[in-house]
Amino acid sequence: MEIQKNRDDNAKTAAFLTLGCKVNSYETEGIKKLFEEDGFQVVEFHERADVYVVNTCTVTNIADRKSRQMLHKARKINDNAIVIAVGCYAQAAGEQLKEDEAIDIVVGNNRKKDIIKILKAYIDDNTIDSIIDVSKPLEYEELEILDISEKTRAYIKIQDGCNQFCSYCIIPYARGRVRSRGTESIMKEAKNLVEKGYKEIVLTGIHLSSYGIDFDNINISDNYHLLDLIKELDSLKGLERIRLGSLEPRIVTESFVKELADLRTFCPHFHLSLQSGCDSTLERMNRKYTSGEYYEKCCLIRKYFKNPAITTDVIVGFPGETEEEFKDTTEFLQKVAFSKMHIFKFSPRKGTKAALMAEQVREDKKAERSNALISLGEKMAEEYQKLFIGNKEKLLVEEEVVIDGIKYQVGHNERYLKLAVKSEESLINSILLVTVKEVLNKEIMICESMD
Ligand code: SF4
Structure with missing residues (x-):
């Protein structure tokens, strides 16, 4: 099959669309780079392209549906284009997708780095195995990025896979077991991004806390873990901030927090996935901690950092969640006083244990509980914002926003509070010293410049 040329300059074109998490966004950037190196010109997804790549997600049944919709879109x-499904849904529903006439190629996880080879084989009417069994031990799949769409914050993927098997989650089946990226490769990418001007990097992965647990397989010291990597990155000249993606509470020990508190660039923003504040719900979820243990971790963080941001995810309406259990969760959330919460209504994911559990909670009950926790989260977020009024903060400007006809420079402080300061001059990617004046709304706080 010949790739259709649809541009005057005869360039081959490719368009990309990402669904799902930050790890997927990172991987799309890596895939884009492979296409560019092969001479493709990248166009917008809504434009006519020769090749479309949809990096799919399978975290819920809705994500599956959305992935299919985008592939059909x-x-x-362009009816003549080559349409490629990659990523988690492609992995999980591989055989089914191969039957779909709208889709030409299905590329599973850990095969993305070979996408150009797979595409060329397809064009030459050859077939290459493009889906592999991810339940076996795999090596970390190297995908490099040169640049990212966000202007000031660079996400770096350091790990893939998960060994936890929470009862509601399909990810270990779609992404396989934990594999960590070599430190040399991470340092090289971080250096390159800092040289390009990025001041903040966010370490991301599927189960970040497991970083390094597999290193005995690849000749790196088997006690080199996340903390060692953060310390190494902290020494990078020109880097101002290191932020972490979602952490599992068990990684938080006294020495972990104490050492982080000594670092120059570490942002005291801890996203500790909770999911439920009730111990029996946590057990059914196959989470490996109790609410008491989780609370101790929060106290440790607060011992070493003043007003740290502790944010979390909560699932409401998990199978068997009684009124009493929900009450336990609500009280626990109040006790911890999170600075931000993401509330999810439980959605049964085909292929997981939780989807088969008896006592599924009615949708109207889930909606009621979700609304209650969303408003609790908003109240707690406002209380947290108020703690900063009068404080001097460092604002890394990410965008310009016009509020009530006035131009503001808007970004975040280290604790991920969104701050805005008046200025006509564009100051994107600058770090400004500001004084926090007032809460504008639940999203933004207004500041005054101190420079
Ligand atoms: S820790 Fe649990 S929820 Fe997170 S990816 Fe692993 S199995 Fe899924």
């Missing part, structure tokens, strides 16, 4: 834009 690509086919509609």
Whole structure:
């Protein structure tokens, strides 16, 4: 099959769309780079392209549906294009997707780095195995990025896979077991991004806390873990901030927090996934901690950092969640006083244990509990914002926003509070010293410049 040329300059074109998490966004950037190196010109997804790549997600049944919709949308834009499904849904529903006439190629996880080879084989009417069994031990799949779409914050993927098997989650089946990226490769990418001007990097992965647990397999010291990597990155000249993606509470020990508190660049923003504040719900979820243990971790963090941001995810309406259990969760959330919460209504994911559990909670009950926790979260977020009024903060400007006809420079402080300061001059990617004046709304606080 010949790739259709649809541009005057005869360049081959490719368009990309990402669904799902930050790890997927990172991987799409890596795939884009492979296409560019092969001479493709990248165009917007809504434009006519020769090749469409949809990096799919399978975290819920809705994510599956959305992935299928986007693949069909690509086919509609250009009936002659080659449509490629990659990523988690492609992995999980591989055989089914191969039957779908709208899709030409299905590339599973740990095969993304070979996407150009797979595409070329397809064009030459050859077939290469593009889906592998991810339940076996795999090596970390190296995908490099040169640049990212966000202007000031660079996400770096350091790990893939998960060994936890929470009862509601399909990810260990779609992404396989834990594999960590070599430190040399991470340092090289971080250095390159800092040289490009990025001041903040966010370490991301599927189960970040497991970083390094597999290193005995690849000749790196088997006690080199996340903390060692953060310390190494902290020494990078020009880097101002290191932020961490979601952490599992068990990684938080006194020495972990104490050492982080000594670092120059570490942002005291801990996203500790809780999911439920009730111990029996946590057990059914196959989470490996109790609410008491979780609370101790929060106290440790607060011992070493003043007003740290502790944020979390909560699932409401997990199978068997009684009124009493929900009450336990609500009280626990109040006790911890999170600075931000993401509330999810439980959605049964085909192929997981939780989807088969008896006592599924009614949708109206889930909605009621979700609304209650969303408003609790908003109240706690406002209380947290108020703690900063009068404080001097460092604002890394990410965008310009016009509020009530006035131009503001807007970004975040180290604790991920969104701050805005008046200025006509564009100051994107600068770090400004500001005084926090007032809460504008639940999203933004207004500041005054101190420079
Ligand atoms: S820790 Fe649990 S929820 Fe998170 S990816 Fe692993 S199995 Fe899924």
